[in-house]
Amino acid sequence: MKPEDTQDLERIFARSAVSSRLFPSQTEPERVGRYVIEEKLGAGGMGVVFRALDPDLRRHVAIKLLRPDKTPSSSGQTSPLLREARSIARLAHPNVVTVYDVGFDRGHVFVALELVTGLSLQQWFQRPRTWRDAAAVLAGAARGLQAAHDIGILHRDVKPANVLLGDDGRVCVVDFGLATAEASPDAPERGSTFGRRIAGTPAYMAPEQHLGASQDARTDQFAFCVMAYEVFFGHRPFRGDDLRDVREAILGQSVEFPSRANELPFELCQAIEQGLSKNRSERHASLTPLIALLDSASSGVHLPMAIASDPLSAPPEAQASQSRLDRYLNALPIGIDSYPEHRASPRISSIALSLRPLQPVPDGLTPALESMRQDPVLVSMVHTRAIQAAIFDQHFDSLEQWRAFMSSILRPFMSMQFIGFLLQPPESPHFAETLCTTFNRFTQGYELQIAHARAHAAEFVIDHPPHSMLDLVRISLCEAMRLGMQLAGCNVAEARIASATSTEFRIDARWS
Amino acid sequence: MAAGEETEHDMELLNAWRSGDEGAGKRLFERHFDAMYRFFRSKVERGAEDLVQQTFLSCVHNKAQFRADCSFRTYLYRIARSRLLDGFRKSQRTPEGVNVDEMSIAEMRTSPSSWLANKEERRALHQALERLPLDLHMAIELFYFEELSASEVAEALEVPEGTVRSRLRRGLAKLRSELERLSEGQHLEQSLATLEKLMRARTT
Numbered sequence: 001m002k003p004e005d006t007q008d009l010e011r012i013f014a015r016s017a018v019s020s021r022l023f024p025s026q027t028e029p030e031r032v033g034r035y036v037i038e039e040k041l042g043a044g045g046m047g048v049v050f051r052a053l054d055p056d057l058r059r060h061v062a063i064k065l066l067r068p069d070k071t072p073s074s075s076g077q078t079s080p081l082l083r084e085a086r087s088i089a090r091l092a093h094p095n096v097v098t099v100y101d102v103g104f105d106r107g108h109v110f111v112a113l114e115l116v117t118g119l120s121l122q123q124w125f126q127r128p129r130t131w132r133d134a135a136a137v138l139a140g141a142a143r144g145l146q147a148a149h150d151i152g153i154l155h156r157d158v159k160p161a162n163v164l165l166g167d168d169g170r171v172c173v174v175d176f177g178l179a180t181a182e183a184s185p186d187a188p189e190r191g192s193t194f195g196r197r198i199a200g201t202p203a204y205m206a207p208e209q210h211l212g213a214s215q216d217a218r219t220d221q222f223a224f225c226v227m228a229y230e231v232f233f234g235h236r237p238f239r240g241d242d243l244r245d246v247r248e249a250i251l252g253q254s255v256e257f258p259s260r261a262n263e264l265p266f267e268l269c270q271a272i273e274q275g276l277s278k279n280r281s282e283r284h285a286s287l288t289p290l291i292a293l294l295d296s297a298s299s300g301v302h303l304p305m306a307i308a309s310d311p312l313s314a315p316p317e318a319q320a321s322q323s324r325l326d327r328y329l330n331a332l333p334i335g336i337d338s339y340p341e342h343r344a345s346p347r348i349s350s351i352a353l354s355l356r357p358l359q360p361v362p363d364g365l366t367p368a369l370e371s372m373r374q375d376p377v378l379v380s381m382v383h384t385r386a387i388q389a390a391i392f393d394q395h396f397d398s399l400e401q402w403r404a405f406m407s408s409i410l411r412p413f414m415s416m417q418f419i420g421f422l423l424q425p426p427e428s429p430h431f432a433e434t435l436c437t438t439f440n441r442f443t444q445g446y447e448l449q450i451a452h453a454r455a456h457a458a459e460f461v462i463d464h465p466p467h468s469m470l471d472l473v474r475i476s477l478c479e480a481m482r483l484g485m486q487l488a489g490c491n492v493a494e495a496r497i498a499s500a501t502s503t504e505f506r507i508d509a510r511w512s
Numbered sequence: 513m514a515a516g517e518e519t520e521h522d523m524e525l526l527n528a529w530r531s532g533d534e535g536a537g538k539r540l541f542e543r544h545f546d547a548m549y550r551f552f553r554s555k556v557e558r559g560a561e562d563l564v565q566q567t568f569l570s571c572v573h574n575k576a577q578f579r580a581d582c583s584f585r586t587y588l589y590r591i592a593r594s595r596l597l598d599g600f601r602k603s604q605r606t607p608e609g610v611n612v613d614e615m616s617i618a619e620m621r622t623s624p625s626s627w628l629a630n631k632e633e634r635r636a637l638h639q640a641l642e643r644l645p646l647d648l649h650m651a652i653e654l655f656y657f658e659e660l661s662a663s664e665v666a667e668a669l670e671v672p673e674g675t676v677r678s679r680l681r682r683g684l685a686k687l688r689s690e691l692e693r694l695s696e697g698q699h700l701e702q703s704l705a706t707l708e709k710l711m712r713a714r715t716t
Contacts, residue, residue, distance in 0.1 A: 011553075015545045018565045019538065026538040040561065 013037045032110050033103040062113040088176045095144030097172040121163035125231045132298050134231050139294035140171030146287040149217040158223035159204045207278050210247050218280040225275030233258050268293045522584035567592045589668035636703040640690035648683035
């Protein structure tokens with residue numbers, strides 16, 4: 001028997017465990033270092049974990065046996081694995097499992113870790129959880145990761161199985177850095193002949209990892225966002241039946257959000273999406289923005305959107321250079337949020353300013369906008385992004401009426417997915433966000449069409465000044481529909497509002 | 513292997529253990545633990561230790577089941593097999609009428625086990641084995657890998673020896689086709705070579 005073989009060791013420890021139960025008085029306990037092995041807790045691609053007793057301190061620990069180390073212990077050299085384990089032991093953070101000790105025994109590097117009893121995140125999210133709870137857990141994991149990144153340690157294998165939720169409610173990230181140090185080139189697990197079996201981890205690996213390029217903290221960020229997406233929505237953003245499919249999805253597929261995404265704060269989805277950027281320079285610089293959004297999501301506080309937080313920073317000249325057309329366009333409640341590039345622009349800020357009741361009325365605003373501007377309720381609605389709900393309140397008596405209205409105008413035109421979004425109850429605080437999220441998704445990569453649709457809507461607004469908020473929404477919907485139809489593959493030459501009075505509403509589409 | 517001598521010895525140890533001699537029990541346990549652990553470890557994702565423990569406890573407590581004319585090892589495998597099938601039935605909540613014996617390990621488990629295979633071709637062989645129906649799987653395992661005789665396999669699986677021989681034939685054919693399905697190129701040749709080697713070493 002070669003002592004270097006992990007499986008041999010595993011068997012030896014299993015024999016000792018069973019023997020100590022059958023013949024307690026006859027069994028010498030097996031030890032790793034000074035730790036008395038009691039029971040196998042689990043095994044993964046990167047090592048076997050045992051529960052063990054530290055006889056000196058009389059406490060239970062988790063002992064993780066890493067792969068056999070080829071560096072001869074007698075050579076006086078410290079193995080890279082041991083060095084790495086030691087650097088991880090420097091990391092002390094409430095959201096990182098504590099490393100008590102590292103050592104070398106029977107040809108194996110081992111790590112003695114704090115024994116966390118509880119569930120892994122992988123087990124935890126199998127049962128229904130509120131997204132607020134999920135956000136709180138993810139925020140903890142993100143903090144642990146960020147603490148490691150702060151001292152230059154990468155995790156390299158972020159996934160739900162590597163996040164533990166202790167019985168005391170603590171969230172702990174485990175298996176730092178050891179994962180990849182473990183995956184030596186001769187480890188047959190990955191990329192073996194049997195492509196049908198996925199080692200689990202590739203599904204969380206960033207494109208640069210799949211391509212064998214260098215890694216940094218943003219590589220962990222990608223994996224973290226895959227995990228966050230999975231915990232929130234129950235499945236991973238990049239799916240496939242085998243390793244090759246998953247890899248291709250990660251390298252080439254854009255992120256789609258399920259309709260449940262409308263329950264989450266819009267900014268959070270956007271931040272997750274950004275963290276999943278193929279090109280790491282487009283990801284967040286660190287996990288900090290994600291932590292902030294997860295925290296606010298878990299506490300139920302909604303971050304104000306750019307339009308509400310930004311207006312005072314708009315330079316006055318930006319207002320002066322506003323064209324009348326732009327003002328109309330940007331006053332469209334959906335339109336503003338629909339174009340990410342405009343979100344924090346001075347132009348939008350100035351529109352937001354123009355909607356404040358105490359500002360002087362800019363030249364050229366129509367009476368309709370003027371009346372909006374003076375309506376403090378509407379202004380506050382704009383600022384809280386609940387315009388849709390306001391419209392509902394003002395124009396509809398029941399949810400059924402609203403739904404009927406929306407579906408009657410939308411159903412013939414829109415893809416079912418889009419309708420699903422729009423039919424969300426308008427009283428939901430996330431309704432407007434949902435609309436915006438959807439719109440953003442539909443408009444990605446279609447800047448040209450957006451420009452056309454906007455020009456179209458603009459033309460209409462000039463010809464038919466809006467008389468009410470409802471009109472504005474209708475115009476927005478017309479615009480949204482045109483886009484939706486185009487993106488759904490319909491060849492629509494033109495869609496415009498044929499009639500937009502408060503009693504009648506019709507959209508004509510000309511198909512080509 | 514001097515099978516008769518060992519059987520007798522095993523029997524003495526078992527009887528001593530039954531009458532309270534823990535040291536004898538421990539020696540018996542040491543002698544057979546590895547084979548039992550291999551048997552379960554290749555078939556269950558977790559809990560192999562518990563199943564081994566149950567198997568040994570059963571052989572101490574169930575005096576009635578033991579037939580003196582079969583070897584102790586065969587007897588252990590028989591208990592092990594019934595523990596395993598019980599376990600699968602419980603965990604699968606298999607409906608009445610479904611014969612667990614005819615299912616494969618791969619069907620009963622979603623994640624792959626890493627059996628005691630280090631080399632790629634051995635790994636391939638074991639993965640192919642996992643896809644075989646359990647009755648064929650165990651026949652091949654006990655005969656080719658654990659090197660029980662055909663009559664011992666028959667005792668362990670509680671079927672006639674002729675059935676064992678036909679299971680071995682069908683199992684090998686199926687193993688070959690699974691290997692062809694699973695492997696590609698070089699690995700296939702290696703795996704098939706390993707299989708051939710096994711078959712040459714043990715002819716039915």
